Amino acid sequence: xxxxxxxxxxxxxxxxxxGSDRRDPPDxxxxxxxxxxxxxxxxxxxxxxxxxAACVAVRRAGVRPGSPVEPLRPPEPDDRPxxxxxxxxxxxxxxxxxxxxxxxxxxxxxxxxxRVAAELAPALLRRHRRNAVRRARAVAAVGPTAAWLVEHLxxxxxxxxxxxxxxxxxxxxGELPALPIPPELSWLLDAxxxxxxxxxAIGLENGDFAEPHRAVLVNLLARCVPGGLVDVAxxxxxxxxxxxxxxxxxxxxxxxxxxxxxxxxxxxx
Amino acid sequence: xxxxxxxxxDGTSPxxxxxxxxxxxxxxxxxxxxxxxGHVATVVEVTWTTEQVEAVAPSPAAITAAKxxxxxxxxxxxxxxxxxxxxxxxxxxxxxxxTAVDHVGVGFRCTCPSRKRPCKxxxxxxxxxxxxxxxxxxxxxxVESWIGRRVGRADTSEPVESAPRPDAPEPTSTDxxxxxxxxxxxxxxxxxxxxxxxxxxxxxxERMFAGLTELDRWIDDRIRTGLADPALAKYATWxxxxxxxxxxxxxSLANRIRRMAGLVGASPDWHxxxxxxxxxxxxLAQAGRRLGxxxxxxxxxxxxxxxxQVRQADVLGGVPxxxxxxxxxxxxxxxxxxEVRRHWLRGVxxxxxxxxxxxxxxxxxxxxxxxVGTEIHADLHRYPGPALRAxxxxxxxxxxxxxxxxxxxxGPPPGRPPSQTVAAACDEVGRMLVTEPWLDRVPxxxxxxxxxxxxxxxLGDATGSxxxxxxxxxxxDGFAQLLALSSGSPVDLTVEWTPHGVVPLAVHLDSRSVDIxxxxxxxxxxxx
Numbered sequence: 001x002x003x004x005x006x007x008x009x010x011x012x013x014x015x016x017x018x019g020s021d022r023r024d025p026p027d028x029x030x031x032x033x034x035x036x037x038x039x040x041x042x043x044x045x046x047x048x049x050x051x052x053a054a055c056v057a058v059r060r061a062g063v064r065p066g067s068p069v070e071p072l073r074p075p076e077p078d079d080r081p082x083x084x085x086x087x088x089x090x091x092x093x094x095x096x097x098x099x100x101x102x103x104x105x106x107x108x109x110x111x112x113x114x115r116v117a118a119e120l121a122p123a124l125l126r127r128h129r130r131n132a133v134r135r136a137r138a139v140a141a142v143g144p145t146a147a148w149l150v151e152h153l154x155x156x157x158x159x160x161x162x163x164x165x166x167x168x169x170x171x172x173x174g175e176l177p178a179l180p181i182p183p184e185l186s187w188l189l190d191a192x193x194x195x196x197x198x199x200x201a202i203g204l205e206n207g208d209f210a211e212p213h214r215a216v217l218v219n220l221l222a223r224c225v226p227g228g229l230v231d232v233a234x235x236x237x238x239x240x241x242x243x244x245x246x247x248x249x250x251x252x253x254x255x256x257x258x259x260x261x262x263x264x265x266x267x268x269x
Numbered sequence: 270x271x272x273x274x275x276x277x278x279d280g281t282s283p284x285x286x287x288x289x290x291x292x293x294x295x296x297x298x299x300x301x302x303x304x305x306x307g308h309v310a311t312v313v314e315v316t317w318t319t320e321q322v323e324a325v326a327p328s329p330a331a332i333t334a335a336k337x338x339x340x341x342x343x344x345x346x347x348x349x350x351x352x353x354x355x356x357x358x359x360x361x362x363x364x365x366x367x368t369a370v371d372h373v374g375v376g377f378r379c380t381c382p383s384r385k386r387p388c389k390x391x392x393x394x395x396x397x398x399x400x401x402x403x404x405x406x407x408x409x410x411x412v413e414s415w416i417g418r419r420v421g422r423a424d425t426s427e428p429v430e431s432a433p434r435p436d437a438p439e440p441t442s443t444d445x446x447x448x449x450x451x452x453x454x455x456x457x458x459x460x461x462x463x464x465x466x467x468x469x470x471x472x473x474x475e476r477m478f479a480g481l482t483e484l485d486r487w488i489d490d491r492i493r494t495g496l497a498d499p500a501l502a503k504y505a506t507w508x509x510x511x512x513x514x515x516x517x518x519x520x521s522l523a524n525r526i527r528r529m530a531g532l533v534g535a536s537p538d539w540h541x542x543x544x545x546x547x548x549x550x551x552x553l554a555q556a557g558r559r560l561g562x563x564x565x566x567x568x569x570x571x572x573x574x575x576x577x578q579v580r581q582a583d584v585l586g587g588v589p590x591x592x593x594x595x596x597x598x599x600x601x602x603x604x605x606x607x608e609v610r611r612h613w614l615r616g617v618x619x620x621x622x623x624x625x626x627x628x629x630x631x632x633x634x635x636x637x638x639x640x641v642g643t644e645i646h647a648d649l650h651r652y653p654g655p656a657l658r659a660x661x662x663x664x665x666x667x668x669x670x671x672x673x674x675x676x677x678x679x680g681p682p683p684g685r686p687p688s689q690t691v692a693a694a695c696d697e698v699g700r701m702l703v704t705e706p707w708l709d710r711v712p713x714x715x716x717x718x719x720x721x722x723x724x725x726x727x728l729g730d731a732t733g734s735x736x737x738x739x740x741x742x743x744x745x746d747g748f749a750q751l752l753a754l755s756s757g758s759p760v761d762l763t764v765e766w767t768p769h770g771v772v773p774l775a776v777h778l779d780s781r782s783v784d785i786x787x788x789x790x791x792x793x794x795x796x797x
Contacts, residue, residue, distance in 0.1 A: 065733025
């Protein structure tokens with residue numbers, strides 16, 4: 001667009017601030033002036049509106065790029081492969097439906113030598129801005145891009161002043177947080193999938209387990225031996241359809257399946 | 270839609286034979302005037318009867334509506350010659366309707382928005398003529414060129430437009446409250462009888478014209494009193510007008526007014542933004558009141574932008590635009606109480622863009638059938654005019670893949686639009702906006718790197734840069750994702766151009782595309 005049109009536009013904005021009752025609109029002249037010369041009415045506001053409309057149309061149709069901009073300095077390289085799109089999709093499912101699994105998702109990602117796919121990095125950093133241990137894990141999973149992103153987008157930085165991890169927190173870094181599980185069920189943490197599934201399924205069918213036990217059962221399935229998760233899901237899927245525990249069985253089955261697939265997707269590259 | 274507003278319909282004359290339409294000179298049995306090619310300056314003898322006028326009326330109701338208009342007091346510039354009648358009828362709109370009737374070849378032209386063929390103005394003009402109240406004269410200007418074209422077509426034996434032009438769009442209550450649904454498997458509801466529908470439509474059109482007049486008056490007030498007027502800071506200033514525009518069937522304009530209210534004070538340059546939008550609304554209000562005199566495609570574009578709506582069945586009845594369509598980008602945006610999802614498709618062969626919309630009210634689901642980075646071979650049915658908006662019709666099965674392709678097909682990999690520089694992208698945006706300067710957003714592909722210019726983010730390359738809409742104003746992590754995916758290097762992108770900058774919608778990597786467009790609040794919609 002020509003500088004003349006830009007100048008005319010600035011004059012129009014100035015006149016529009018005061019209003020045509022108090023300030024005569026600028027004389028457009030040039031091609032814009034020709035364009036609005038046949039405006040139906042000749043009063044000041046009509047002429048100004050016609051000029052504004054023509055000027056906007058010309059400026060829009062003549063959209064031009066601004067000056068070239070210096071490119072950003074890239075982040076430090078990260079040789080780790082990005083986790084797969086399936087793993088990214090699983091993270092979204094986990095954080096939406098089974099947040100109890102997220103710690104394990106991030107830890108496994110780091111331990112197995114993946115880096116978090118770039119499209120997931122902002123969401124992961126934004127999600128963990130308060131808990132120091134989880135933030136540290138997220139930064140490790142994202143890699144050097146984490147600091148680079150925070151440099152450019154401060155809203156992804158931690159809430160409050162950054163501080164180093166305490167010794168206790170440092171020890172927690174590589175371990176999953178403990179989840180409350182009653183002593184009578186703790187033996188199932190090391191049991192086979194069939195055993196875990198069997199106990200839970202029978203309990204749901206005969207009414208020993210019900211909705212009030214959901215949190216405990218979720219914790220159990222989030223920490224039981226991963227190798228048996230497929231079996232657990234199969235056994236839970238076979239819970240009697242007439243049983244009142246069937247809905248909870250289906251829900252827990254989804255948890256077991258989600259965890260199994262999550263760990264499969266994050267197995268070593 | 271605009272074409273149907275400027276009705277130009279041929280029919281069968283009660284007197285003239287079909288041979289007249291093919292250029293043969295005919296002699297009228299009553300006047301003895303030779304009328305086939307060219308005009309003869311002579312006193313015009315009325316060759317029609319009232320019954321014949323009634324016979325060409327689309328319905329008895331049309332004649333009833335025409336009779337009050339068959340009074341010289343309602344007309345100006347009346348005239349007739351041996352071929353054509355003309356005059357300007359003062360209606361409810363700000364501008365009179367210019368009407369002309371080819372009384373030999375039987376064709377009608379009127380700048381009113383009615384879909385009736387002939388409209389009540391053309392019928393009234395015929396009735397006036399039958400009552401011998403139309404003075405003889407020589408046609409000039411538009412009438413002369415119109416009748417000249419008709420005569421020319423007849424002389425050269427070109428086929429005369431005999432098929433009705435597409436129906437005018439049906440005005441709706443409002444874009445926001447009752448958005449069109451693009452799902453093609455839902456048939457239109459049963460239609461009322463023609464008479465009732467026409468009457469209702471005419472009433473709606475009258476209201477719309479009145480609304481456009483009021484809008485322009487309101488804009489004029491803003492220009493006179495100035496943008497520093499404290500009234501602009503009051504929501505009622507905008508909301509009252511928006512409500513009246515909804516009543517006037519101009520729902521799209523009502524939405525624009527509400528969005529404009531949000532611009533006031535929103536940025537240091539809000540005066541620029543509001544003034545620009547006022548200019549565009551003025552353009553639309555003026556054009557909307559002159560639909561009949563606009564070229565067809567432009568009239569269609571204006572009518573759509575004002576808020577007229579076309580029935581899905583009419584759109585789907587049009588010629589399909591068949592291509593392999595890349596789903597290049599998606600963006601969600603809350604407009605009033607409706608979540609609007611835009612899918613931008615680009616034809617692999619045609620290079621043309623198309624827009625597929627879906628809508629969701631609270632706890633309803635948005636369309637998830639189109640996935641960014643995929644390609645569909647489909648018939649798209651475009652809305653009238655140059656509009657980008659289209660409905661997805663038949664989806665064709667993908668062609669059998671060659672087991673041993675001899676050569677790699679040219680062009681970008683499947684599922685992504687072609688790459689281009691920032692300067693080329695600006696050219697493409699300009700070409701789309703020159704057709705419809707009031708468009709809020711247009712899609713474009715570009716290969717660019719994120720950068721920073723002062724306190725604004727940009728997308729740029731050696732040919733220039735484009736400002737990015739403040740990432741904080743877009744729902745989701747789209748821009749942060751773009752930063753992470755690019756690591757500051759150039760990437761292939763689909764973006765939406767808006768007057769305030771571009772919105773990144775998708776990053777096209779070598780192996781896949783990542784959808785980073787603004788996403789609807791999952792708490793609002795069922796499946797975002």
